[in-house]
Amino acid sequence: MQELSNMKPSEIRMLFRQNQLTCPTAGMANGYTQANLVVLKKDLAFEFLLFCQRNPKPCPVLDVTEPGLPIPKLVAPEADLRTDLPKYRIYKHGQLAEEVTDILNYWEDDMVAFLLGCSFTFEQALVNNGISVRHIEEGRNVAMYKTNIPCVKAGPFEGPMVVSMRPIPEKDVVRAVQVTSRFPAVHGAPIHIGNPESIGIKDIEKPDFGDRVTIRAGEIPVFWACGVTPQAIAMHVKPELMITHAPGHMFITDLRDEQFGVL
Numbered sequence: 001m002q003e004l005s006n007m008k009p010s011e012i013r014m015l016f017r018q019n020q021l022t023c024p025t026a027g028m029a030n031g032y033t034q035a036n037l038v039v040l041k042k043d044l045a046f047e048f049l050l051f052c053q054r055n056p057k058p059c060p061v062l063d064v065t066e067p068g069l070p071i072p073k074l075v076a077p078e079a080d081l082r083t084d085l086p087k088y089r090i091y092k093h094g095q096l097a098e099e100v101t102d103i104l105n106y107w108e109d110d111m112v113a114f115l116l117g118c119s120f121t122f123e124q125a126l127v128n129n130g131i132s133v134r135h136i137e138e139g140r141n142v143a144m145y146k147t148n149i150p151c152v153k154a155g156p157f158e159g160p161m162v163v164s165m166r167p168i169p170e171k172d173v174v175r176a177v178q179v180t181s182r183f184p185a186v187h188g189a190p191i192h193i194g195n196p197e198s199i200g201i202k203d204i205e206k207p208d209f210g211d212r213v214t215i216r217a218g219e220i221p222v223f224w225a226c227g228v229t230p231q232a233i234a235m236h237v238k239p240e241l242m243i244t245h246a247p248g249h250m251f252i253t254d255l256r257d258e259q260f261g262v263l
Helices: 009-017 042-054 120-128 170-181 229-237
Strands: 032-041 061-064 088-092 095-100 111-117 143-150 160-169 219-225 242-245 251-256
Touching: 009 251, 032 042, 032 061, 032 120, 042 061, 042 111, 061 251, 088 229, 120 170, 160 170, 160 229, 170 219, 229 242
Parallel strands: none
Antiparallel strands: 032 111, 032 242, 032 251, 061 111, 088 095, 088 242, 143 160, 160 219
């Protein structure tokens, strides 16, 4: 992982494109912004964009492609969203139909791709402030949960917000809030700190997406809005087809994390 942390985004994307690497992307290409992916037919694209505009915490938009073109011109103009992620999910009528390493067989001329901000972006800032990130420590995917927090409806799109969780030592919680608040374009500050049951999480040991991570004595679970929210929305709304990244298997852009930081 140390080698991957120092590689350029274009180099890592090529490994994905050649199916030489299919693991979660946390800790890769340190300093570069990662993104969630959502692909929909053009006839649903405007209403999904409106959904993102109404729900900027879980769905902050970084780029939107032109219909039929899989190239994210604003964030990685040499990339191909059909091949340059480690793993994708295919949802049909709200059901997870398949996980694949490319979507060449699914891409059509009327598809629009959305890249949404990812909390992996602020993790290096946490580390730089002496706050360890448990799922990177343990070589696991981040833990993600469906909540009872409703998103604001737009067209057919509605459903629960998904959050990612990181255990933070009690003494560092305030600093973690301060650090991540500097990145509003990639989820920003936490939406909840402490008791998971109050946001509808019945068992913190059983994430809905990703992997369970260790919560040590003296640590508090801290929850951030998560770009996996559209996958929960897909399960709720059941569009004919939605393509997403597999949770934790992100698109790595050419943009630097600090471009999204504010003072």
